Amino acid sequence: MIAQPRRIAHLDMDAFYASVELLRYPQLAGLPVVIGGGRRQQDDALAAAYGQRLADIPVAAFPRLKDYVGRGVITTATYAARQFGVGSAMGLMKAARACPDAVLLPVDFAEYRRYSRRFKEIITDIAPVMEDRGVDEVYIDFTQVPGGQREGGRVLARLIQKSIFEATGLTCSVGVAPNKLIAKMASEFNKPNGISIVHESDLQTMIWPLACRKINGIGPKTNERLQAHGIVTIGDLAARPRDWLVAQFGKSSGAWLHDAAWGRDERPVVTESEPVSMSRETTFERDLHAVQDKALLGRIFTELCEQVAADLQRKGYVGKTIGIKLRYDDFRVATRDQTVPEFTQDAAVIRRVAGQCLKRVPLDKRLRLLGVRVGNLLPAASAEALPPPGWGESASLFQDG
């Protein structure tokens, strides 16, 4: 049997949250719509007024960006809204200045998760080796799938695209390439509803002209550092000697930057993984002070602990590193954590240890955010089989180094 060349696809749903919303509000198609913020009250009011006939709600009845007051950000904008220069991660207040009449819809994660499960099921029915990369994107290994090599993967990509659209009404963009790194870049080439095929021989023509920032893993900080050295495009990066990159960015990062620029990436498509941590955090409607707002903060803190505990219990995990996160009004972040001997998923234990963490952090400035995290997770079932902490310590009496 001849070894097949690796063909890896990256599939990205187009404006996913907004597209799901358009399925229930088709009257908003083509309009600037943004998803973000909290509070579902306008939506509840709409539902009360129009019952289940969501598609009959007149466009004029929808809330507008200019009417929003609060601290949210945009999670997704329709392509019509992007024309106005608004996009993901932009503060809603700022977006309201750019496009005041855009329709603003609150986030409905439960609904997006339902569609997420559906489109992923359709994919694994066709190509079983799929890696989950969040609610709206996946990697798929085409290598061993029947037909996965035809036209570089285009035939299979088209089949998956069509199957998802027929089952959900949602469109996606797909990139197929020799590895995950290039596939991820390729899926952006033909958005929305596009397919793009990249081969190893396309590196210089299709990849090197792109900005370094297009590499998944090069963020704003690394990009700044690269630019300071006159490195703007991936081609610029590829032209630097590996040793030079290692000297500038360290052994691991430098080597990775060099490999990335040359399109080298051997990471497998990983179908299963265990969570490492679970957390809950909240940004307050106004900044709070540890003393003046002690009672309110205490209630929020306890609730966060209860939520994390409930998440652990529902998903069947226990953890032994419990921590807190604060964001001050100047946006600086402080974290403290503590590892306890016994794995837990108990709200009271989490609350007590997190409370001790809170005592180790400065509380003089106003707080903007409070979070609680449990890490060092283990499936609850496997933790039950674990010996109690301290067991086996006497064994060291019989060993010597």
Next chain:
DNA sequence: TCTGGGGTCCTAGGACCC
């Protein structure tokens, strides 16, 4: 009137062990 929430991985120093 800036800037959400839920994650992963990496680094670096110190403790501790053999």
Next chain:
DNA sequence: TCTGGGGTCCTAGGACCC
């Protein structure tokens, strides 16, 4: 009495991603 070398775990911060 001037000085080892691994290894692992813990902790805090930071970069990055969706």
